[in-house]
Each structure stands twice: as C-alpha cells, then as structure tokens.
Amino acid sequence: MANPVLPSSGVLSPLGLDAVRLSPGFWGDRMALNREVTIAHCQEWEEKEGWIGNFRGERPRRGREFSDSEIYKLLEAMAWADHPALPALAEIVAQAQEGDGYLNTRWTGSRYTDFEWGHELYCYGHLIQAGVARLRTHGEDRLTEVAIRAADHVCRRFMDGTQTCGHPVIEMALVELYRATGTERYLEMARRFVERRGLPALGDIPFGRGYFQDDVPVRQAQVFRGHVVRALYLASGVVDVAVETGDQELLKAVESQWERTVARRTHLTGGMGSRHIDESYGDDYELPPDRAYNETCASIASVMLSHRLLLATGDVRYADLVERTLYNMLATGVALDGRSFFYANPLQVRVPAVPLNGVNHAAEGGLRSPWFDVSCCPNNIARTMASLPAYVAAAAGDGILVHHFTPSEIRHERLAVRVETGYPWTGSVSVRVLEDGEGRIGLRVPAWASDATLAHVPVSSPDAPLPDGPVIRPVGPGYAYVDGPWRAGDEIRLELPMRARWTYPDRRIDALRGSAAVERGPLVYCAESVADEPPLGDLTARVDPPVEHEVDGAVELEVAASLGAGANGGWPYGEAGAHGGGADVGLRLVPYHRWGNRGPATMRVWLPI
Amino acid sequence: MANPVLPSSGVLSPLGLDAVRLSPGFWGDRMALNREVTIAHCQEWEEKEGWIGNFRGERPRRGREFSDSEIYKLLEAMAWADHPALPALAEIVAQAQEGDGYLNTRWTGSRYTDFEWGHELYCYGHLIQAGVARLRTHGEDRLTEVAIRAADHVCRRFMDGTQTCGHPVIEMALVELYRATGTERYLEMARRFVERRGLPALGDIPFGRGYFQDDVPVRQAQVFRGHVVRALYLASGVVDVAVETGDQELLKAVESQWERTVARRTHLTGGMGSRHIDESYGDDYELPPDRAYNETCASIASVMLSHRLLLATGDVRYADLVERTLYNMLATGVALDGRSFFYANPLQVRVPAVPLNGVNHAAEGGLRSPWFDVSCCPNNIARTMASLPAYVAAAAGDGILVHHFTPSEIRHERLAVRVETGYPWTGSVSVRVLEDGEGRIGLRVPAWASDATLAHVPVSSPDAPLPDGPVIRPVGPGYAYVDGPWRAGDEIRLELPMRARWTYPDRRIDALRGSAAVERGPLVYCAESVADEPPLGDLTARVDPPVEHEVDGAVELEVAASLGAGANGGWPYGEAGAHGGGADVGLRLVPYHRWGNRGPATMRVWLPI
Structure with missing residues (x-):
C-alpha cells in the first residue's frame, strides 16, 4: 500500500496512492507541478549548495548540521512521485554510509557528541521515511537497504540508555518502518524514545527544555509548546506508538494537547507558531497576525498529526483542520510557479519586499524565495505534495469516507468512484460510481457548511426508472452517508454553501x-x-x-x-x-x-x- | 562639571552632579539604593562570572565577547557615585592593557578580525565613557589614563580606512572625551565613524545591515530601525558630532528620525523595540504589548539621545519623552530591592513565572532576575541611576529649567533653589529660593497636564508685605517661567492635575x-x-x-x-x-x-x- 501512514489498527484505514488518483483540479494540478518542477528545483539547489556534494565527500563540508535531511526529504518526494532521479541520488547517499550503518556528513568522526543540536537521529528519521516510501511504492532497493541499515544501527546504539534527539522525527519513522517490515525492535526503539523524553533526556538550553519538548513527559503535557515542528513531529510519533502498542492513555494525552492547541494556539489559516525567535508556539491566545511565524513545515507537521488522529479515532474534526491547513498553508507555501516558497506565513504584512537583484531571500513582503539557508520547507512541500492522495479519503470497513473534495478516482474493495468538483471555488461535489459494487460512501461535510444538501441519484434504467426526481436531504457538519449496493452510474451530489x-x-x-x-x-x-x-x-x-x-x-x-x-x-x-x-x-x-x-x-x- | 554630556554649544546647557543634588524622594531614594546596593551587586556578579578575572588573565576566558564592557559600565557608575571600589577595579583593568593601548580580553591575539560581532570598539566606547566620568568627577588617575591610551590607539588604528564597529557607542564616547580634554582628533575620529556607516562599512549578516544601521548613511535614514540600543547609541553620537561640528543638516536628520520613531515605533511606556529575535524596532505601528521587547538598555539609550536633543534644541518634547521613559522604563528595570532586573519590558504578560530554585533567569512573568548571561541592563541601570541628577534640570543663560520634579537642590550662577514635591504621587511642586539671586526659573509643564497652575509667592517682609495673596495663573504644556530677581524664601508653586x-x-x-x-x-x-x-x-x-x-x-x-x-x-x-x-x-x-x-x-x- 503506497501510503505514508499505515496503522495496524484504528477506526479508519488509510487509502494510499494506489487507491486514490488525483485528476486535473486544485490539488491534481499542484501535485503535477510538484512532480514536474519542484522536485527538480530542489535537487538543483541541493547540488548547487553543496549539500549533495557532502555525501560525495567534497570538502569543506557545506550547509547546516541538518542539511543531510533535506536530501532525504527530497528522496521521499521522489519515492512517492516514482521520480526517475531517485536511484542515482540514493546511490550517492549510500556511498557515505559507514560500515556499522552510521550515516551523517556533518558528524562523521565526532558521532553523537551533541544530542541537543546535532540532529543525527533527526536525519535518520527522514532517511527512514524515504526508505519506507520506497519500500511501499517500489520495493527493496539501494535506498531501502541504506535506511534499514541506519535503523538497525540506531537500535543497537540507543536501545539501552537515556538518550534521544533534540529534534523528533525518528519516532514516527521507526514505527512506520516496523509497519512496513514487521521488525518489532523498531517499534520498541520508538516507544523508548517517546518515554525517555521529558524525564529529561537532554541538556538544558537557553530557549529552555520546552523548546524540544523535554520539559515534561509527553503523558503529562497539557498543550503543544516550544518549537512547533518538533512538537508536532513528536506528537505524530507518539500517536503511532500509542496505536501500535494499544496505549489508549497515551493517545488521549495527545488528543487533549491537540484540543487545547487548536482552541488557543492556532491561527485562522491553520498555521501554528506565534514566535520568530525560537519558531515556537506562543502562550494561549498569543496569536499576532503580523508576527505569526506559521512555518510552512509546521503546517505539514500539523497535517501529519491530524491525519494520524483521524485514522485512530475517526473524529471528523481532525479532517476539518487538515482541510483548513492544506488550503491555507500548504497551498500558500509554494508559489504558482512551483519554484519559490514562503518559510513563515504571517497573516499581516505591513511593508512590501525590497528584493535584492530580483531575489528576496527573506521571503517576506509578498515575494517568495527560491531557497533558504535552512531549506526544510521546499523539500517538505515536495514530499507532501507527492503523497497528497493519501490524505484525500479513508476506508471504514468496506466503505469509504471522502475527506477532501478534488477531482479524483477512489477505489476500495468493491467500490470505485470518480469525484468531480470545482471545489473550493464551487460547492458542488459529484461522486459517481464507476462499477457495480457495495459499501457505504461517506462524504465529509465541513464544520463551516451549515446548510449543505445531499442528493442520491441512482442511475436510471429500464427496470428501475427514476421516481419524481432524486431525493435531496439536508446534511449537517460531520459525515453524510449513503449506503450501497451501487450500480455503475449512480451518483451522489453534495452541495456545500459557498457564501x-x-x-x-x-x-x-x-x-x-x-x-x-x-x-x-x-x-x-x-x-x-x-x-x-x-x-x-x-x-x-x-x-x-x-x-x-x-x-x-x-x-x-x-x-x-x-x-x-x-x-x-x-x-x-x-x-x-x-x-x-x-x-x-x-x-x-x-x-x-x-x-x-x-x-x-x-x-x-x-x-x- | 560632573556631567555625562557637556556640549560646547546648544540652546540649553546641562547641569551636572555638582549643580543638582537629589534629596530623599522618588529618584533620590533610587539613586541611594543604587549606590548602596546595585553597584556592589554588579561587582559581585562580575567577579563570580569571571568577567573581572578575564582582566587578570584567568583562563579559560569566561563570558560573551563583549563582557569587558560590563566592567566599564560599572566603572562609570562607580565614577559618578564616587564609589570607593573604583581604584582597585580600575587597576585590574589597567593591567590588561597592551603597550599600544589595545585592550580587550576576548580578542587579544586576534585583534580586529570581526567588526560585525567583535564589539572591540564598543568596549572602548564604554571604557572611554568611564574615563570621562572619572575625569569630570575626580580628575586624572589610572582609569582616565587607560581610557585615553585606548582612545589614542583607536585614532591611530582607525583614522584612515573604512572600518567601524557593529555596535555603536564609540562615537559619543570619543566626542565626550574631546569635550573633556580638548583633543580634536577624538572628535574627528567620531565624525569619521559616523560618516562611514551605511556606505556600507560592515559585512552583511543574516539579520540584514539594518540591524547595525549600516543599510543607509545616517543622513539619509528616515527612522530608527534595527537593533534598538545600537540605533540609539549611534544617534546619540551623531547628535554629539553634529553639535560640535555645527552640522545642522545632521542634527535635523536625527530629529526627524526621532519624530517618526516616537510617533510610530514607541510603546506607551516610552519603551522601544517590538521584536525579540533581533532586539529590534518593528515596522511602523507594529507595537504588540505582549511581545514588546523594550529592552531596559534601549530605554537608557533613548534617555541619552533625547537629553542630547533637548540640550541642542531646547524643545520640551524631548524632556517629555525622557520623563515618560524614566518613570515607566528605568524605574521598572530594577526591583525595589536594587538587586534584580528586567531585561525585556513587555506591556502584557499572560503566564506567571515558574522560578527554578527561586531564580527566574528569563526575568519574565513578574519576577526579575539577579543577573543575565548578557548583563548589560544591570550595569547600564547602575551608571544611569548614578548620574541621574544630570537629567533633572538644565541651564538657559543665567536661568534654570527644571525638567523633572523630585526633591532636590539646584544651583546655577546666582540661583539656588530647593524643590520639594511628592511627585509623581501628588502634583504639587514647590520651588523655594534659598538665597537672594537672579535668573529666570522655568518649570516644565508636561504634555499631559492640561490645567496646571503656577503661583509665585514672594517671601513676605516688613517692607513688601504680600498683597491679597499669591497670584495664581493657568499654565499650559511647555515651560512656565517666573523671572527674578529673587529673595531667599521666595517660592514658586506648580500644581499639576493628577487625575x-x-x-x-x-x-x-x-x-x-x-x-x-x-x-x-x-x-x-x-x-x-x-x-x-x-x-x-x-x-x-x-x-x-x-x-x-x-x-x-x-x-x-x-x-x-x-x-x-x-x-x-x-x-x-x-x-x-x-x-x-x-x-x-x-x-x-x-x-x-x-x-x-x-x-x-x-x-x-x-x-x-
């Protein structure tokens, strides 16, 4: 199953890239642009900046201490997109791996000397995510081999002890590798990383331990705090661990942190992060439009987390936040040209950009930048856009739930439907059944849609002519269901009020x-x-x-x-x-x-x- | 004249510590507390942190690259306070000076290799200010000798060329040393530092050149921007250069920058600086109460600048801002115990502090901190509190202008008066003439005081009995004057509306x-x-x-x-x-x-x- 998240249990099951295909439309166009333009754009810049050269052993090493991770995020994007540049890039990475699985171009020779800022486990996390993507879309190859060797190295080195990484992501990566391979030690390693955090596991830093969520154990935390991407990557991994270990208390803890964060620390766009200085959440209700940081990567992390909570609980509120975040943050993070990006996404800008030689590296004042010294956002956008179909719908038993309305085809067990819509510009959504089949079809009615209607239009046939017309019924926020069986040509029409x-x-x-x-x-x-x-x-x-x-x-x-x-x-x-x-x-x-x-x-x- | 600023021309002349004496009262109490508690507190911490040890050659060197300057600010405080600890501390500093006058515990051996962040000229600036304070309160000694040797070294090294320091302060220090010694090269050196800036003179940095005011030449700037302390220390030096060279255009440029900054970038408390990330001004009207940075040192720099503009122009609006800043920023920066401090001074705090072992190093949530890793604020408070009388009144010809109402005695030429008041708690101010004399007495009526009254109550005597009572007249914002001649016992009573x-x-x-x-x-x-x-x-x-x-x-x-x-x-x-x-x-x-x-x-x- 070509899917970034594949829990072994949960109220809903994901539908991946093999089950959902996007057609031209709001998201299909962006996904195509990503494959055709953004992925190559990222690779060009990573070559130009020397971050790929680091793996070839070119010296002096260039880029920040976490620059390896950008190549891994790009590899993940390539894996989802089945991009032809993947094998060669993976081979370059493979050459840099040491005999025992260690792999980091910055810290080779001084391994694990800085857990607070070193980002070594963070880099592995992204490498493993790329490996999982490749396993699920292609099967074993050089990239998956490298990722598994790195994961095995991590388990050997860190299974015992009290250490973890200043930047989470390894947790969810290891759980997914467990799901993809069945190797239980990956899950156990992830569980230990989660439980160690906040004991505390790291040294103190000027920003305070809350910056990397090492202030209190995750079970005791009340709200997401500190560096937003760290907080949400961690929470995603915690959900993964909770689901796989059946730890309801742990899951509830994250749900409750999500609730308070959404109610008090989230901008209208779904963006999170009020402060520039440490890229962090503010206090409750500290939501300045002008200085909103709202890092593009934080919005991606928010989608990753809410998607996991949606699958685990089936609660539609998580899908509502994903929609808000996709349309107002992910789509904002990249320009219509596919090659320039916002890093921060404030809700008010008082001064227009003054570009230097046509380029605006600060990505403020209405001009995105082609690249950044810390260039997580472009690569994160690339991997998310490439795996977007995985967020569109989910399965519930033999039925499907359509969460996001964009031209697409969705297949699951005995259901095959085509979604047609001009959403978000129009509120008319048509779901047409492509083949005779069975299974309940559910459509998400967003929280803002207070007078939506649903019509079930069975295909007309000689032996079952249409009655006086389709039955139209009002539907409220949540899910609106229509049960099968289905005949090819049956249609469901959802009308959302687009005032x-x-x-x-x-x-x-x-x-x-x-x-x-x-x-x-x-x-x-x-x-x-x-x-x-x-x-x-x-x-x-x-x-x-x-x-x-x-x-x-x-x-x-x-x-x-x-x-x-x-x-x-x-x-x-x-x-x-x-x-x-x-x-x-x-x-x-x-x-x-x-x-x-x-x-x-x-x-x-x-x-x- | 015991005065931190002694321009050779200007509409007003300063009255220093020899002309103005504070009695017990709002500011007199704080000045005494500063002398008795804060100065020793700072010295203890600088010893404990090893910053004084750096001058003794103790290794490894401790503290930030600019920690020398803290000792110099403290020496300046000791000079104004005539503190007995000064000579011994100055001797420790003197031992570290190199043969050619170079003096810096961080960069010795790698002199002048980092103008953007090295702070070498910044440190000299504070050393020279300490030396000037000592010259004016005591006369030549070891400290003044060290300061002059450093200034001579700076002139030799930097008179030609294009270099300057990432952190201004050397400019105003050199002008004051010129004023104190008459040595013209100090003025010329200051002038060149001012004119070099913005050409640009420094390398670019991630915050942008505006951070250290190297984005445009000072004559062309429209507003204060970037790091607030840097901006205001620079502007103070620019005013000093403008006044001594008779450069009206330069003075007007700063006045106009001040106007826009006060109208659009200043908090109600007089605090300046909206952003934490680079301790900088925000855009126009970006004045968030909760994230207001309002560094204590920035408010001190603001007082230094407005005081200079007041002396140069006689425009009372500068004194109004000084008053606002003294009562709401300087007095806020230090606790009533004299040994704990705020670094940032926001106008809204949503979360109470959670101190660690009784200490709150972040100085947030209602608890000041005894010290900081970057501890400019305590020392800056110490030197400002110690020289506070210099801001209370000024001379205009043979008359005086009383700018700030606090129990005090003021003497100038043939005028000697005692000010008695419960201000700022009450609005009654009594100015009683102590000796027969002459000269106009002016009292500042603050901008907020819309129905103030002034009474002139001549002392009664057998040959000039009081008429039906003192004449009370309404006075508006600005200066209210009463002309002499004076007899001992004459009184002026100002009543400010304290609603x-x-x-x-x-x-x-x-x-x-x-x-x-x-x-x-x-x-x-x-x-x-x-x-x-x-x-x-x-x-x-x-x-x-x-x-x-x-x-x-x-x-x-x-x-x-x-x-x-x-x-x-x-x-x-x-x-x-x-x-x-x-x-x-x-x-x-x-x-x-x-x-x-x-x-x-x-x-x-x-x-x-």
Missing part, C-alpha cells in the same frame, strides 16, 4: 480585537495591496456581504472599506479621537493561498471593522 | 485595537494579578473614572471590570458571539514600574474595553 462569510476572533485573542476576516468555503481571504497602494494600514472595512468576482478561474471578493486614519500627532496615544472619515473604496480580497504572486505587496487577513 | 486618565491608541496600532490604558501624571498603570487570580485574559474594563487608593506611599487605582470570556468552543474563530456577561470586579491597577515586586504574576497595561 463568503465574516469570521470573528475569540475575544481573548488580544491581537485581533476589533477585526474580522472573510472566509469562503475552506478558504481564508486576505486583502493584498501591490506596493501598498491602497495603504492597508489605514483601512476600516464594512461588514457587508462580500461581492464575488471570478478571476483566472478563482473567486475573488470585494468588500466596502474606508481609507484614512485621521491625523497622527507626534505621539500615538491620547484621548479617544474621531476617526478621519476617509474615502470609500472597494477592497479586493484574494484567497490567502494566492497572495504573493503579483510582486512586492502588503497583505492583511484580519480587517479592522 | 487618572484613560488613554487610547492610534487606530493604526493593530495590536491595541479595542483597548485603553490608564495613566496618571507621568505614570502608566497596569493590572497586575498575582498567580493570575483574577485571570487577566478574561476581563473587560469599564471606562469610568478610576478610584484612587494610597498604598505604601504610592497611588494605586481601581477600575470596574467584568470577568468572563464566554464559552470557547474547540475553534476560536466564528460568528460574532455574545460575550459571556461575567462577574463584575474591582480591578486594581498599580504603577507599571511597581509591577513584578509581589511574586509570579500576570500583567496588562492595555485593557480590553
């Missing part, structure tokens, strides 16, 4: 007080102002129903706003003053994931009202 | 929308909640006149508020909901500078209304 809506923040979110945002379907919208004209700092929006415009196949919106902030004296605090009336303008809102494709610009999701 | 007032933010400050703060006189107030009980995240304040309470000689306030944030679903964004009504409480507000003296606590200056 733009104003959304307000919980009043405890201090940074958003007095503002509202516009959403439409799963999409968060933003005002984008090329060269800050009109100036977004001066606007006040009117909360009227937004007007829709179709632009390049996408839906843009327009709201009424006044511009003009009144006079500013020399000191910006004083008596309550009258607002300068200001000119009325029609303010154009674009889907957040489409911002930053028109040159240096300012942007804001939350509009003062 | 608590609600203050609102400019609506472009996104992070403060929908909130208001309470000020009274020069003091910003905050809600402080020990152990977060009541929970400050849930409150809504009512904008009614606050009720005053006297507590330990200070004025605390009480406002009506409701507590209760309503139900929070699993997702904090949605339709506009009714606020949970919540219980009514009386919310106690304390002066911001007094918060964090009662144990772990939450705090907020800006109250949702």
Whole structure:
C-alpha cells in the first residue's frame, strides 16, 4: 500500500496512492507541478549548495548540521512521485554510509557528541521515511537497504540508555518502518524514545527544555509548546506508538494537547507558531497576525498529526483542520510557479519586499524565495505534495469516507468512484460510481457548511426508472452517508454553501480585537495591496456581504472599506479621537493561498471593522 | 562639571552632579539604593562570572565577547557615585592593557578580525565613557589614563580606512572625551565613524545591515530601525558630532528620525523595540504589548539621545519623552530591592513565572532576575541611576529649567533653589529660593497636564508685605517661567492635575485595537494579578473614572471590570458571539514600574474595553 501512514489498527484505514488518483483540479494540478518542477528545483539547489556534494565527500563540508535531511526529504518526494532521479541520488547517499550503518556528513568522526543540536537521529528519521516510501511504492532497493541499515544501527546504539534527539522525527519513522517490515525492535526503539523524553533526556538550553519538548513527559503535557515542528513531529510519533502498542492513555494525552492547541494556539489559516525567535508556539491566545511565524513545515507537521488522529479515532474534526491547513498553508507555501516558497506565513504584512537583484531571500513582503539557508520547507512541500492522495479519503470497513473534495478516482474493495468538483471555488461535489459494487460512501461535510444538501441519484434504467426526481436531504457538519449496493452510474451530489462569510476572533485573542476576516468555503481571504497602494494600514472595512468576482478561474471578493486614519500627532496615544472619515473604496480580497504572486505587496487577513 | 554630556554649544546647557543634588524622594531614594546596593551587586556578579578575572588573565576566558564592557559600565557608575571600589577595579583593568593601548580580553591575539560581532570598539566606547566620568568627577588617575591610551590607539588604528564597529557607542564616547580634554582628533575620529556607516562599512549578516544601521548613511535614514540600543547609541553620537561640528543638516536628520520613531515605533511606556529575535524596532505601528521587547538598555539609550536633543534644541518634547521613559522604563528595570532586573519590558504578560530554585533567569512573568548571561541592563541601570541628577534640570543663560520634579537642590550662577514635591504621587511642586539671586526659573509643564497652575509667592517682609495673596495663573504644556530677581524664601508653586486618565491608541496600532490604558501624571498603570487570580485574559474594563487608593506611599487605582470570556468552543474563530456577561470586579491597577515586586504574576497595561 503506497501510503505514508499505515496503522495496524484504528477506526479508519488509510487509502494510499494506489487507491486514490488525483485528476486535473486544485490539488491534481499542484501535485503535477510538484512532480514536474519542484522536485527538480530542489535537487538543483541541493547540488548547487553543496549539500549533495557532502555525501560525495567534497570538502569543506557545506550547509547546516541538518542539511543531510533535506536530501532525504527530497528522496521521499521522489519515492512517492516514482521520480526517475531517485536511484542515482540514493546511490550517492549510500556511498557515505559507514560500515556499522552510521550515516551523517556533518558528524562523521565526532558521532553523537551533541544530542541537543546535532540532529543525527533527526536525519535518520527522514532517511527512514524515504526508505519506507520506497519500500511501499517500489520495493527493496539501494535506498531501502541504506535506511534499514541506519535503523538497525540506531537500535543497537540507543536501545539501552537515556538518550534521544533534540529534534523528533525518528519516532514516527521507526514505527512506520516496523509497519512496513514487521521488525518489532523498531517499534520498541520508538516507544523508548517517546518515554525517555521529558524525564529529561537532554541538556538544558537557553530557549529552555520546552523548546524540544523535554520539559515534561509527553503523558503529562497539557498543550503543544516550544518549537512547533518538533512538537508536532513528536506528537505524530507518539500517536503511532500509542496505536501500535494499544496505549489508549497515551493517545488521549495527545488528543487533549491537540484540543487545547487548536482552541488557543492556532491561527485562522491553520498555521501554528506565534514566535520568530525560537519558531515556537506562543502562550494561549498569543496569536499576532503580523508576527505569526506559521512555518510552512509546521503546517505539514500539523497535517501529519491530524491525519494520524483521524485514522485512530475517526473524529471528523481532525479532517476539518487538515482541510483548513492544506488550503491555507500548504497551498500558500509554494508559489504558482512551483519554484519559490514562503518559510513563515504571517497573516499581516505591513511593508512590501525590497528584493535584492530580483531575489528576496527573506521571503517576506509578498515575494517568495527560491531557497533558504535552512531549506526544510521546499523539500517538505515536495514530499507532501507527492503523497497528497493519501490524505484525500479513508476506508471504514468496506466503505469509504471522502475527506477532501478534488477531482479524483477512489477505489476500495468493491467500490470505485470518480469525484468531480470545482471545489473550493464551487460547492458542488459529484461522486459517481464507476462499477457495480457495495459499501457505504461517506462524504465529509465541513464544520463551516451549515446548510449543505445531499442528493442520491441512482442511475436510471429500464427496470428501475427514476421516481419524481432524486431525493435531496439536508446534511449537517460531520459525515453524510449513503449506503450501497451501487450500480455503475449512480451518483451522489453534495452541495456545500459557498457564501463568503465574516469570521470573528475569540475575544481573548488580544491581537485581533476589533477585526474580522472573510472566509469562503475552506478558504481564508486576505486583502493584498501591490506596493501598498491602497495603504492597508489605514483601512476600516464594512461588514457587508462580500461581492464575488471570478478571476483566472478563482473567486475573488470585494468588500466596502474606508481609507484614512485621521491625523497622527507626534505621539500615538491620547484621548479617544474621531476617526478621519476617509474615502470609500472597494477592497479586493484574494484567497490567502494566492497572495504573493503579483510582486512586492502588503497583505492583511484580519480587517479592522 | 560632573556631567555625562557637556556640549560646547546648544540652546540649553546641562547641569551636572555638582549643580543638582537629589534629596530623599522618588529618584533620590533610587539613586541611594543604587549606590548602596546595585553597584556592589554588579561587582559581585562580575567577579563570580569571571568577567573581572578575564582582566587578570584567568583562563579559560569566561563570558560573551563583549563582557569587558560590563566592567566599564560599572566603572562609570562607580565614577559618578564616587564609589570607593573604583581604584582597585580600575587597576585590574589597567593591567590588561597592551603597550599600544589595545585592550580587550576576548580578542587579544586576534585583534580586529570581526567588526560585525567583535564589539572591540564598543568596549572602548564604554571604557572611554568611564574615563570621562572619572575625569569630570575626580580628575586624572589610572582609569582616565587607560581610557585615553585606548582612545589614542583607536585614532591611530582607525583614522584612515573604512572600518567601524557593529555596535555603536564609540562615537559619543570619543566626542565626550574631546569635550573633556580638548583633543580634536577624538572628535574627528567620531565624525569619521559616523560618516562611514551605511556606505556600507560592515559585512552583511543574516539579520540584514539594518540591524547595525549600516543599510543607509545616517543622513539619509528616515527612522530608527534595527537593533534598538545600537540605533540609539549611534544617534546619540551623531547628535554629539553634529553639535560640535555645527552640522545642522545632521542634527535635523536625527530629529526627524526621532519624530517618526516616537510617533510610530514607541510603546506607551516610552519603551522601544517590538521584536525579540533581533532586539529590534518593528515596522511602523507594529507595537504588540505582549511581545514588546523594550529592552531596559534601549530605554537608557533613548534617555541619552533625547537629553542630547533637548540640550541642542531646547524643545520640551524631548524632556517629555525622557520623563515618560524614566518613570515607566528605568524605574521598572530594577526591583525595589536594587538587586534584580528586567531585561525585556513587555506591556502584557499572560503566564506567571515558574522560578527554578527561586531564580527566574528569563526575568519574565513578574519576577526579575539577579543577573543575565548578557548583563548589560544591570550595569547600564547602575551608571544611569548614578548620574541621574544630570537629567533633572538644565541651564538657559543665567536661568534654570527644571525638567523633572523630585526633591532636590539646584544651583546655577546666582540661583539656588530647593524643590520639594511628592511627585509623581501628588502634583504639587514647590520651588523655594534659598538665597537672594537672579535668573529666570522655568518649570516644565508636561504634555499631559492640561490645567496646571503656577503661583509665585514672594517671601513676605516688613517692607513688601504680600498683597491679597499669591497670584495664581493657568499654565499650559511647555515651560512656565517666573523671572527674578529673587529673595531667599521666595517660592514658586506648580500644581499639576493628577487625575487618572484613560488613554487610547492610534487606530493604526493593530495590536491595541479595542483597548485603553490608564495613566496618571507621568505614570502608566497596569493590572497586575498575582498567580493570575483574577485571570487577566478574561476581563473587560469599564471606562469610568478610576478610584484612587494610597498604598505604601504610592497611588494605586481601581477600575470596574467584568470577568468572563464566554464559552470557547474547540475553534476560536466564528460568528460574532455574545460575550459571556461575567462577574463584575474591582480591578486594581498599580504603577507599571511597581509591577513584578509581589511574586509570579500576570500583567496588562492595555485593557480590553
């Protein structure tokens, strides 16, 4: 099964790349762009930066201490995409592996001397994930061999003792390798890494132990905290361990941490991480739009975690967060050209970028960057886009649940359906049965869809003519089911209400007080102002129903706003003053994931009202 | 003249420690505490941390690359305080100076190999400032000799070329040494350092050249940006160079940068610096209360700059900002015990501190720390508190201007007065003439004081009995003057309106929308909640006149508020909901500078209304 996550038990079972095929459409197009452009783009940069050369023994070694992991993430992307460049790249990596399985271009000769920052186990984690992807899409080869040797080395070296890595990811990688091979020591090693953490297992650092989740044991933690990618990679591994060992207490602990984090530490886009200084969560309700860090990789980690929780519990809320995060974070992280990226994804930008020789390495102010010194995000996007079908639907017994609506074909046991939709631009979803079959079909009705309807349209036939018309019934958020048996040509039509809506923040979110945002379907919208004209700092929006415009196949919106902030004296605090009336303008809102494709610009999701 | 800043020209002339003496009172008490407790506390820690040992040649060298400067700041504090520990400490420093005047415990042997981060010229700057303080309070000795040799070394090494230091301070130090000695090459060296900057003079760094103000020449900059302490130390040196060379264009450039910075990048407390990651200014109107960095040292640098601009221009707005900054930042940076400090000074704290073994090294959550790995703030407080009288008043011809009201005696030419006041708790200020004399007396009426009155009460005498009573006249913000001649016993009484007032933010400050703060006189107030009980995240304040309470000689306030944030679903964004009504409480507000003296606590200056 070509699937990044394959639990041996759980309420739902995943459907992988062999069961779900994307057709041209919102995600199918992006997946194709990823395969055709982004993967090669990443490889070119990794060659140019010398990070691949490190494996060839080129000296001086180049890149950060974790740069090996970028090649592994790329190899994972290549594995899911069945990309022809994989074997040669894997061979280069293989040459650098030492006799006992050790493999790291930075620390060879000074192994395991810095668990806090060394990232050796982190690099193995990504290598093993690449190996698992290859095993499941192709079968054994040089890459899987290297990954298994590394995993065996890790088990030998770390099964006993108290050590772990400053950056989690090895945990979920080892569980998946156990699932792929049946070798139990990988699961046991992962379990030990999880249980060691927080005892504590690592030295203290200036950011504090919470940075790498070594402040309290994972069972006792109340909320995700510290470095977001670390926190969510760890939690993903914890879910994997909990599921495979049947540890309900451990699973519940993560569910409860997820709940508080989503309720108090998550931005409207699904982005997580409020602080730049340590790429970390803020305190509860510390959700500044302008300084939101919202690392692209953190959103990928969030999808990985919620997907695991969805499979384990069948609770649709996890799929809702995955949808929000895919449309508003993953799709935002990469430009429409497939070769430039955001690293941080704030919800407000006050100053347009000033690129240097056309390149904007900071990836701020409306211009993505082709690469970064720490270039986790492009490679992480590449591997996620390449494995995207695995998130679209899941199996429940002999039935299927369609979680994300995008043109696709889904097959499972005696069910084969084609999904057709213009989602997220339209709310009409057609699920057509391709072959006679059986099994319940469930469609996720998103939490925002309060007046959705479902129609079951059996194929007409001479012996069973249609009655007065299909039965249309209202369906609420959650899953809407239709039971089989099925005849080829049967259709289910889901109609989701695609009205733009104003959304307000919980009043405890201090940074958003007095503002509202516009959403439409799963999409968060933003005002984008090329060269800050009109100036977004001066606007006040009117909360009227937004007007829709179709632009390049996408839906843009327009709201009424006044511009003009009144006079500013020399000191910006004083008596309550009258607002300068200001000119009325029609303010154009674009889907957040489409911002930053028109040159240096300012942007804001939350509009003062 | 015992004065940290002695310009050779300017609208006002400074009055130093020999002209102004503080008596017991708000600032006099703090100055005494500084001399008796803080200075020794700093020396103990610098000994314990090995930073003094570095000068003795103890190895391995300890502390950060700029730790020498802490000893110099402390020596400056000792010089102003005429502290008996100075000579011995200066002797230790002197032993480490090399034959050609070079002196740095970190870079000896690898001189001037890292201008971006090496801090060598920065360290000299503080050494020279200490030397100038000693020259002006005591005369030549070992410390002044070391400082002058270092300055001569700098002039020899850097007069030609394009180099400068990643951290400014040498500029203002050299100008002051020129002022103290008359040696013109020090001024010329300072001028060249100023003019080199931004050409650029330094290499690029990940934070960008704006971090150390090397992005554009100082004459072309529009606003202060980058690392705040660097920006303001540089600007102070620029003013000094402009004043001594008569460069009006240069002075105007800084004035205009100050204006935009104060109007758009300054917190209500006078604090500057919105970002933690690089201790920098944010963009215009990026003023988050919770993540405000507002380094204590930045506020000291702000006072240094505004004081220079005040002397150069006589514009009272600079004194207004100094007052705001002294009462709400300098007084906040050190606890009432004189031995614990805040490094960052946010305007909102959501989580009470969890100290480790009684110490809270992060200095967050309502607990100051006795020391820091980067311990600029304690030493900077020490030298500023020790030279505080220099900021209290200034001379204009044969007259004086009293800028800050605190019990004190001020003498200048034929004027000698005693100031008596309970300010900032009361608004009554009495200035009593001590000896017959002449000269205009001006009192600053702060910008917030809209209905102040001034009474001139001549001493009664047999030949000039008082008429029906003193004449009381209204005075507005700015200076209120009374002309001489004076007889001993004459009195001026200024009455400032000390009503608590609600203050609102400019609506472009996104992070403060929908909130208001309470000020009274020069003091910003905050809600402080020990152990977060009541929970400050849930409150809504009512904008009614606050009720005053006297507590330990200070004025605390009480406002009506409701507590209760309503139900929070699993997702904090949605339709506009009714606020949970919540219980009514009386919310106690304390002066911001007094918060964090009662144990772990939450705090907020800006109250949702």
